[in-house]
Amino acid sequence: MDGVEETLKRIESNASVAGTIVLNSEGVPIRSSFDSGTSSRYGREVSEITALARSAVRDLDPQNDLQLLCIRFNKREIIIGSPYDSILNPCNY
């Protein structure tokens, strides 16, 4: 099986994926295929909403934790994956 880099490249090379952003736990973009302005904007919003979603999940069931969050807009969809220390964020049309 290939590693993280190859899988990430394959996701990014998909025609319907606009790009990916990897954030650290503070919402700072670590690795992104967008420019830094867009990345930091997405980073700020995404970390807030992920924290909200995670607290909702854990309020309902303290043993659980948030794994994936998909937000579908009219024209786009953001998939936010969150292990305990980082958030991946591919946006596709």
Add this chain to the structure above:
Amino acid sequence: TSSQPKKEFVNEEIEETFSKYDLPISFQEPVTQAMLKEILITDTDCVSLLDIPPNVVSVNSDGADIITERNKQYAEACGKRFKIDNYVDRAMQTLKRAAKNKCTQMDLMLKTDAGNMPLFHLSALREAFCFPQTFDMFVISSCSLKDVEAVGTSSNTKLDWELIKTSEKFHYLLVITERIILRSIFHCPLAAYRGLPVKPEEMDQSKRCTEISCSPALECLWVFSCELTRGRTVSCMAWDKNNPDLLAVGYSETDSMNEKPGLVCCWCIINPTWPERIIYCDGAITTLDFSANHPGRLAVGMSDGVIAIYNLQTADIKAPTFSKYVEETVGSFATCISHKDCLFLQDANIYLTCTWEGNIQKRSCSRSYDLLETYSKHSGPANCVTWCPFHPDVFLSCSSDSTIRLWKQDCKSPMLSFTSNHRAVHEVRWSPRQAAVFGAVNDSQLEIWDLNTNFLNPVIVQRAAPGLKMTSLLFASRSDCVMVGDSCGQVTVYKLQNIFTGESSQVK
């Protein structure tokens, strides 16, 4: 005298938390010699939010009895907590929010694991979050120590990324995300494969307008192909008996000048763009099959006479778990092996082999490969033989003399013979779901025959794209689909439409 002091070690300080985007300029400029003339290092004020020191009273003092009495009452109340309605158990979530770093200059703290003992150096660590209990504090401080080591500037991203890359969880999450994305792209073909209806608004614009015809037809659903397989010829395919969504495809070299190692890819229906497992073998693959009894084992036969068994459960497959060189054919996994001799098991005892001369020989396993019967009618080498899944005595054979013949086990000459164009037929297979339907693949086209409808011509003919040769064929057991492998390393999935199941009518 009193009970254990609950030392609420809340040494919190309030301090300005800078947002990342307006760091003071001084942190970003390099420190020059000139600036080092006069430096004044001060501390911000320490504000204590909550500090409850324990009250220690000597046993001999006057108020001691009252205090002991109160302590006892409290201990009782704690014990009765579960029974009294005044107290309700509630789970609390502890969110580990992002740690806020504060830059300080100090020597690195050496930390030792000492269980629940409070750290004595904590006053020197300025962290801007609160410590609820002693042992929790220990855990939190260990994280913050790591951050302190890593120098708290905002450009820590390189280190973070290296750490994240090694995380198993992150990799798993990436795999899931990839599958979600592919699922939404391949939503319609996948639904068609599984036989599920698709809502009209979910289909592409182009597909909505096609008329629905009633004649038998093939609809191309998707193609399994990636850069690794481009240019190779598909030689064999097999379904996993334990997991009907897994397809193993064996590739051989395209021309003998370009000696590439043989390749086996295990594709999952969920992901047509990249195989789940990739195995490189030394020789060109002629056949493969999955084990019915042992999940995850794939037997691969190669043109140089080697049979290797691979364990697919590990992600990284480098070497086979078992490898053996054989001169003659073996029938343990019901696969066919080297040198163009084909072998197909019907029941445990009888099997058929087809040969270069065009004869098909029936042999018995139990009587040490004795020749029971020979069926000869083909004028070219027989390529493939397959038993009918619905009728135990009937089998089909195909050969390079461009004919397909239908035989009955006890009859020496074929019952029926089918030709449609003058090309060598590579493979013929019965449909597992519809009796009297079979498919055949030759260089230039895929043919689906339905014996209930037409003996002379195939009901569906799908021509190969120009420049491509179709080399391999496999029906799907759970779905009305057929997989066709070609000389460019692609496996195309077609859905059979409007072929209706009929009675098994093999009487002649």
